[in-house]
Amino acid sequence: MKKLVHGGDIYSERNIKTIVDFSANINPLGLPKSVKEAIVSNLDNYMNYPDPLCRELRQAIAKHESTLADNIICGNGAADIIFKIALALKPKKTLLIAPTFSEYEESIRYIDGEIKYYDLKENKEFNIEKDILDYITADLNMMFICNPNNPTGIPVKSKEMIEIVKRCEEKDVILVVDECFIDFLKDEEAYSISKFIDKYKNLIILKAFTKIYAMAGIRLGYMICSNELILDKVNAIGQPWSVSTVASKCGVAALNEVEYVKKSKENIEVNREYLIDELKKLGFKVFDSKANFIFFKANDKELNVKLEEHGVLIRSCRNYKNLGDGFFRIAVKGEKDNIYLIDCLKKIGVV
Structure with a gap:
């Protein structure tokens, strides 16, 4: 069977009821x-x-x-x-x-x-x-x-x-x-x-x-x-x-959704800055993303595994060429989900 190398795998069987998917970089406003x-x-x-x-x-x-x-x-x-x-x-x-x-x-x-x-x-x-x-x-x-x-x-x-x-x-x-x-x-x-x-x-x-x-x-x-x-x-x-x-x-x-795109940009900017600030406060090395996702480095190489226990999926970047363990990518989602992610990281207590 082909091995999955992308984010967004919400279909795999897991022993958790709720999944908050930060592994796929999709507009959190949803379909127009x-x-x-x-x-x-x-x-x-x-x-x-x-x-x-x-x-x-x-x-x-x-x-x-x-x-x-x-x-x-x-x-x-x-x-x-x-x-x-x-x-x-x-x-x-x-x-x-x-x-x-x-x-x-x-x-x-x-x-x-x-x-x-x-x-x-x-x-x-x-x-x-x-x-x-x-x-x-x-x-x-x-x-x-x-x-x-x-x-x-x-x-x-x-x-x-x-x-x-x-x-x-x-x-x-x-x-x-x-x-x-x-x-x-x-x-x-x-x-x-x-x-x-x-x-x-x-x-x-x-x-x-x-x-x-x-x-x-x-x-x-x-x-x-x-x-x-x-x-x-x-x-x-x-x-x-x-x-x-x-x-x-x-x-x-x-293609006619001009206001939707404008609102999306504004929403992403606010939530991205919140996540970047909170990740830095927790001690992660955060890189200067301008997109709807954030790339960062953690000392804990199993951070994605620990977050999954809380129902949160993030993208491990270990399979990217020129990267190794400890690099991760998260999507910028809505305020409620972003706060939940930060709370989970605080509960884990390691960077």
């Missing part, structure tokens, strides 16, 4: 009202096959992203598209950040590609430094970068990201930028480079409805790219109905 209404109001449409071209959804995304619908490919979550990119483009050598989201490596391993790593350093607070440009060499075919990074939550400003895009362009490297968490940033315009998609033909942007719209169980993501050859290759991979009618209708509804 309009998304719930879209699920119910379109019930009669579910007897038909979905639109394999996702025409209505792609038009809505194009308007939201200020680009052309032809520049968009939709999929069954961002992870689905990551594998499609790897299968379609078959990079022989890929540069990855370490630590980062595991599906990049999984997709490259699946096609037997070689991987080169840029190791983030604890003594540099896990920040991406300017020397990353030296790692982008002519023998590379592809690079993945998560902005803000998962599990650290640390973003890279758009100015620095554009330097990376340009270096990749010079070396004929395709750059895949995962912006799935960028919607949670207070000033996302200072970090996102999706507006440059038409300018750089070596650039692919990944986004998803999973986190910001709390649609993890619905599964919906997309990529943006202005390179027709790349788009044609990725479009040719996979089965034609990877996006269900339910997901498509939910996506169209979600």
Whole structure:
């Protein structure tokens, strides 16, 4: 049986009645009202096959992203598209950040590609430094970068990201930028480079409805790219109905939720600062996350196991490359859950 490497495993059998899941980084406000209404109001449409071209959804995304619908490919979550990119483009050598989201490596391993790593350093607070440009060499075919990074939550400003895009362009490297968490940033315009998609033909942007719209169980993501050859290759991979009618209708509804997103940002900011302050008071080393999750280090390597006894799930980061025991990630949840987590940590009494 496949071993689970992600958070959000609330389905495993446990000897506890209540689970508070801090291991998955989902918007604590839950599904927007309009998304719930879209699920119910379109019930009669579910007897038909979905639109394999996702025409209505792609038009809505194009308007939201200020680009052309032809520049968009939709999929069954961002992870689905990551594998499609790897299968379609078959990079022989890929540069990855370490630590980062595991599906990049999984997709490259699946096609037997070689991987080169840029190791983030604890003594540099896990920040991406300017020397990353030296790692982008002519023998590379592809690079993945998560902005803000998962599990650290640390973003890279758009100015620095554009330097990376340009270096990749010079070396004929395709750059895949995962912006799935960028919607949670207070000033996302200072970090996102999706507006440059038409300018750089070596650039692919990944986004998803999973986190910001709390649609993890619905599964919906997309990529943006202005390179027709790349788009044609990725479009040719996979089965034609990877996006269900339910997901498509939910996506169209979600993109109109401007106030919901604004409220979500404000809610995350307040609760993130509370958690960071409380974790620091307890003696944990907390890194400078700007996303909807917090990355920290504890002396107690079994902290996740002890918290589970209290019905709390957190993400151990021991399986991330370049991390070891003692690193953990928690989602930023609502006030009541956050207070409960801190109370549980105080009861455990160790850091």
